[in-house]
Amino acid sequence: MIDSTAMPAHKTVQESVLFVEGMHCGSCAAAIEMLLSRQQGVIDVSVSFAADTAMLSWNTEQTNITKLKLAISRLGYRLHTTQSTQSERVCDTIRKRLQWRLAVAVVFGMWSMMPAFLVYLAPLGIVEPDITWSLALASGLFALPVLIYSGTHFYKVGWRTLIVGVPGLDTLITFAVAAACILSVWSLIEGSNHVYFDASVMLITFQLIARLLDHSVRRHAADVVRSYLNEAPEDVTVIQPNGEPETLPAKQVQLDQTITLSSGQHLALDACVISGTGYMDISMISGESTPQLIGPDSELYAGCILIEGEVKLSVTAIVGQRRIDNLAQSIRGLLSRKTALQLITDRVARILLPTILIAATTAMMLALFQGLPLLDATARALAVMIITCPCALSLAIPLVVIMGHAHMTTNGIVFQDPAALETAADINVVVFDKTGTLTTNNPTVATIKPANGWSKSELLQLAINTLQDSPHPTARGLSMRGTPTIDSTIGSRKTALGHGTCWQLGNQTVLAGRASWLKAQGVKLLVNTEDEMTLHLACNNQHAGKITFKETIRPEAFSLIPALKDMNMPMYLLSGDTRRSSLALAHHLNIPPERVIAEATPEQKCRFIQYLEKHHSVAFVGDGLNDGLALASAQLGIAVHSASTSASSAAAVYLPDGLMRIPSTLQFAHRARRLMRQNLIWAIIYNGVALPMAITGWVQPVVAAIAMTLSSLCVFINSMRMQRKSDSFTDKACKE
Incomplete structure (x- = not known):
């Protein structure tokens, strides 16, 4: 985030949130951020892949938006001052392309590996030596669709990140694939059967799986914005200067225009009541359970519902500037945060790239110094790149999510954000919304x-x-x-x-x-x-x-609260409802009154959660639109029961069966983080042991490819432990 207090206090500094089109992954965001930071006049920049945004501040005397757009276009991306109406379509197109690339990689990759596997078995006498060259050639031919089509994504991003000086995993994949293919073709020309097309195919396939998981986070963030904006209708009734009503799209309505609202209608724009009275349900924004009487000068927000009456209003905020728009964009930014283990993975991958390239060069120079032929020296360098390529590292976290997702869903736990499996394990404070969460909506x-x-x-x-x-x-x-x-x-x-x-x-x-x-x-x-x-x-x-x-307290709340207390989990009640109502509920559930915060707006809920998170790891449990900002800002947001579309989208976890699944959620999270850490430790140890062996020539490229596969296989098998039967846990108490 940009700290506006650190900016020079003069008019030449401008801040803006720009929308980026064409990003495929986190490496794209890193490349764009590095390139923008190098532009003359740019003071600060932060690019988010999940949110498709670039937060910029620059000196208007030294640069402008046009120059920044031109600089980014040279990398193949586009900057927009307003969100493109095609951004959702572009995101879906990229995701479908990744799915097709993965399908091609899996189908042709299997055919490429079969002849390569037979070549590996040739020393055992299973395959006649005179046909091994033909099998090696077949392996390469079957690998062509994978190398030419499925891997294109990584080559483009790898090149872009390399030329701006922030090479990452994509650059390493590009180098490894190129080296393996060049050496394999060279080997075939020399009449040898030592080819490494299968290693390249496995590398591309595994990385496509990880990349699709990255896109699920991006799509989730986009869904939040869409669900929030769907809470407000698209059309509105405007009173024209001649006094005649006319139905217009909300996007066409301007500030200070007069609109009308009748019983049962949703408000599409922020507005102030001019005349008339009514009974307004503002729970979607404030969380207050009791409908409010409104009249002249009442300030209302898009998304509220007029229960009874008819009012005329003056528009105070148009589409894009409404409170609901600000909430949606704030949530989208919060959802794009990376977790601790993801940051560790990124840092390790960034360190590995120069390390592996230096190691490969060292291995090649050492082999030449020992008097080995150039082909053998190149093979040793390739062995270093293959055996240390961080497939296992990049799959350490995604595989745990994949293996556990279906199993958790059958247990009534839907993890919508992969990062939630890690963050939930640290939770030591639980904050509850009141209306609709601990109580029903009907008295x-x-x-x-x-x-x-x-x-x-x-x-x-x-x-x-x-x-x-x-x-x-x-x-x-x-x-x-x-x-x-x-x-x-x-x-x-x-x-x-x-x-x-x-x-x-x-x-x-x-x-x-x-x-x-x-x-x-x-x-x-x-x-x-x-x-x-x-x-x-x-x-x-x-x-x-x-x-x-x-108010009707949900029956399971009476058993959940003691269960969480047995886990030494402090609890807070954070509500937009009146203090009297909130204290009454807290009394029934034995929540201390000093831990009751009432009459809180969505923004105040978010600030309270952020305050708590300075000292604790917080889970927030809610169900309404007004809870969205708190659900996204909490380390773990949990939407329960029949939560609104907006709340369930903003939450990292959705529990359709209700409160009784909260203890099980924490149990699964502890197991997931344990497996993630085990996977990361294994991947790091593997690379640490394999690197010196490959440099000294103890490992040939064929063995390196097998070792890399076995490393990923170990991570895969360990991740499968997510699917074992859940241990007995405190959720038993909730079912009694």
């Missing part, structure tokens, strides 16, 4: 207190009949206790927004709502209590009683 009836002359059942039925078809949460709570006995079309109903409902039935008048509203209608209340979760009823101006509601 339930707590108590029924009828006045004299009424029974509980009569009062309850009166409330059900009066509030049938009402969108208010209390009506949903009543519907769980019974069904109406009178058709909704009988009589007439009028709703006083934010206060209550009046039902006129013949010569009877029924009032249902707040205590203050009933008093204003002339009803004398026997018990004067004003509470959002209390419904008072009156019939013909006579108080009939009251019904109180409570």
Whole structure:
């Protein structure tokens, strides 16, 4: 990120987030970042492959966007000041090309390896010596589609990163493949059967698998932005200067234009109410469970729903500048972070490249010094490059994800971000959202207190009949206790927004709502209590009683909290709902009141998570759009139950079975990180032992290819342990 406080305080410095088109992998991002940093006038730059962005600050007196675009275009990439509408299509196209390249590599690679394998067995007498040259040639012919088509991606990126001075794994792959092919062709011309096409094929195939996993992270980040923006409708009703309404795409609406919103509609743009009143569900943004009464001067955000009423609004933020747009882009940036083990892998791979090239050159010079022919000296250098090529290193983490994904999914755990398997193992604090996560979205009836002359059942039925078809949460709570006995079309109903409902039935008048509203209608209340979760009823101006509601706590929460406490896991409640409601829930679940943060906006939730993560590894559990920023900023974001599309996209882990799977998630994460570390340690030890052996000529290229395969095979077998049956764990308590 760019630290704006470090910038010179003058107008010649400009900051911008530019969108990059054409990146295939992290090496592309590294090359672009290095090239931009070398441009005259560029002060700071950070390029994210997952987010397709370049965050730039530059001196406008020394350079401009046009010059920067031109510099990047020479590498084969494009910079855009606005996000390209084709970025999603380009990303999908690149992914499909990788899939086709992998398919070709697997099919033709198998045919290339079969004759090569027979050549390896020739010394055992299984194959006649006079046909080994033909088998070696066949191996090369079958490898051609892999070398020419499947490996093209690595050659391009390897060359681009090399010319800007940040060579990485792609450059090493390019050198290794080129050396193996040149030496193999040379060997065939000399009449020898020592070819290494199969080693090149394996190298390309394994790296394509790893590259596809990288793309899954990128696609996931793009899905988050798309799901957030889908929460707001594409069209909006605009009031033209002549007073006539017109439906227009939201993208065409400008600041300060007047729009209208009716009952049941989603708000497409950030706006301020000009006239009218209504009942607004703002839970998607704030997390507050109770709908809010809105009127003139109320500030509203795209994604909110007008439950009742009709309002006119003035647009305060257009598409691209809305709060929901900012949330989506912030989440996308957070999702592009690399984890500790990924950074270790990148650093080791970057160190290995110059080390392997120096080692290969040293091996070749040593062989020539010993008087070996040039062909033999080149073969020794190739053996160094093949045996130390970090296939096992690059597969150490991706293979654990691949092996464990299907097994975890069958256990009700969906890891959407490969990095989550590593980060979840460090979790030592769990933060919960309230509404929809620990509670359901519908309140339930707590108590029924009828006045004299009424029974509980009569009062309850009166409330059900009066509030049938009402969108208010209390009506949903009543519907769980019974069904109406009178058709909704009988009589007439009028709703006083934010206060209550009046039902006129013949010569009877029924009032249902707040205590203050009933008093204003002339009803004398026997018990004067004003509470959002209390419904008072009156019939013909006579108080009939009251019904109180409570939030419905999910049953599994009562067993989950003790289970996490047994794991010495501190817990916090972080909610956008009122403090009174949040403290009541915390009391029921034995969460200390000092660990309750209420009335928090999405941005405040994110800041609190980031504050905690200065001292702890935090898991945040949520389910709504307003939780998206916190889910993405937490070290481990967990979406549960029927989470919104936005929340489940922003989360690293999705648990469709609910809270009871959280302990199992942590167990799988511990196992995954253990296997990742074992794989990395094995890969590093392998390269450390094999390198001096290859330099001194103890390992021939054929043996090097076999050793490289065995190294990757060891990583593969170790990764398969992710699929073993889960150990008994604290989630048993959650199922009881």
